[in-house]
Amino acid sequence: MPVTESSALPRAAAARVTGRSLPERFRRQADSLERAGRSPLCVRLMHDAARNIDARGVVAELYDGVSVPAGSVPALRLLGALHYLVLAGRARALAEFYPSAGGTRPPAGVWPVADAALREHFDWVRGRVGRTVQTNEPGRAAALFSALLWLTDRYRMPIRLLEVGASAGLNLLVDRFCYLVGDRALGDPTSPVRFLEPWSPPPDIDLLDAARSLQIAERSGCDVAPLDPASPEDRLLALSYIWPDEPERMDRIRAALELAAHDPPPIAAAPADTWLPAKLADRPADVLTVVWHSVFRQYVGPDRWTELEAIYARSARASPRAPIVWLSMEPGDDHLANMQLSVRLSPREPERHLAWCGDHGPPVRWE
Ligand SMILES: C[S@@+](CC[C@H](N)C(=O)[O-])C[C@H]1O[C@@H](n2cnc3c(N)ncnc32)[C@H](O)[C@@H]1O
Structure with a gap:
């Protein structure tokens, strides 16, 4: 739920x-x-x-x-x-x-x-x-990381990670967090942002091999009102949307903000439909472009959403040899169900369900 x-x-x-x-x-x-x-x-x-x-x-x-x-x-x-x-x-x-x-x-x-x-x-x-909610939940990286491993296993290509509605960009640091699975530490084993057994079950792939092969060639995002992880005011704002009696989440976002403050991913102050076309133009054919969003769709009006779909279709058509994957973590159609991690491997293909997860990421249950 x-x-x-x-x-x-x-x-x-x-x-x-x-x-x-x-x-x-x-x-x-x-x-x-x-x-x-x-x-x-x-x-x-x-x-x-x-x-x-x-x-x-x-x-x-x-x-x-x-x-x-x-x-x-x-x-x-x-x-x-x-x-x-x-x-x-x-x-x-x-x-x-x-x-x-x-x-x-x-x-x-x-x-x-x-x-x-x-x-x-x-x-x-x-x-x-009167202001839009500006959560940035790094727990959602647990869903994203598992999907990036799945994509790496499938495509064997470096990834350009483009996030729309990125807020402070914390989830763009997905590979700089640590995911403890059995006796393995995937991602960055030294990271202060740590997830213990985030997937149950995990994607049915060789996780260690995919984690070793995962390469993020570029990461960037956009937001209509990006938060600056180095700004005390913006940090406070990001913290304010975490439930006050969930200390683990408070600790996790503090650690992620700290990481981001030292090496912030570039986040453009722009709506997705303005930012995305240029990012999807002139894509290298040997890199997998992944457009990612989480808890974003509900903030975008239907017209703008239709435009985003059209941008995806146009960009894929313009250079069909350079794949674009559309990856999302959004509420499912069934209002009694959890969040859905889904993927479209091309605009011609229907959305494919990968996993269920909680609002804030773990536990992520792969199909
Ligand atoms: C609920 S937050 C989620 C942030 C982040 N994706 C996460 O999961 O932690 C939604 C974000 O979408 C941004 N947003 C809303 N409409 C947008 C648009 N049309 N283009 C880009 N960003 C938008 C908001 O400013 C906000 O930062």
Whole structure:
């Protein structure tokens, strides 16, 4: 069951979500999180925020006139804003409930304190709830890495990795993380970003051989609002979208941000349909171009998505000998299912399902 930003929008459910009221959307996300046994603090805050909207409280005022289209995950916008205030040291009483800031108080009493923080910082929070969610979850690299191994096994070519909706570009560092599988350390064994048995089962290939052969010849990405991993402000923003009571994810993103700050992959500030055509032109024939996106599709309108499909088809047609693979990790069509890792080996081929995984990556279950 998807539990985070994706939970509001499994692909085929978009139309249904649009018709739901704001409190309903908060409650659905809380229920989904709760069923998955995740973040009691966020579950509590989402339920309390839903009640607050019903009672025309401060949360209703905050969202008054704010556009929250399907897939825009309004609950995560609000929780990200609260977490940011806590991490920035601007909501000290609230921090007592946030394990990410050393807080130890149980979630049960959090709402009056959160309510007060929302009132105190009303204008700032209102700006934040109008802003697109800007998660960058390095756990999704666990899905990406397994797919790159599968592609390496299949094509035996170096890879150009192009990410659309890359945020801070953390997942472009996929081969600089370490994946512990049995007694093998794949990727970079010295990496501070480590995944223990991320695949269950793994792709049915010789993993060690594929990992040794994997070569990333180029990595780059685009985002309409890229985050700079070296900027304290942008780091805080990226941290604010992690559930505050999931310390492993907090540690993981901190380590990944640190890596990225020292050697940042280039991320262009551009929408995907503007950036991609030039990146897909003049491709070398002996390199596999992989376009990758994760939890991105729900933020792109249908017209722009159609244009992205057309760009893929045109670019592949223009130089058919230089393969382009389209790889994605997005909510599945079935809203009760998890994230789907899928691939299209050419625009003429249908999307092929590779694996299921969690919203934040592991466990990745290959078919
Ligand atoms: C939920 S985040 C996911 C980021 C990253 N892919 C991950 O999985 O951690 C979605 C990202 O898509 C970006 N975005 C939304 N629409 C876009 C577009 N048309 N072109 C490029 N980036 C876009 C947002 O700014 C945001 O950083």
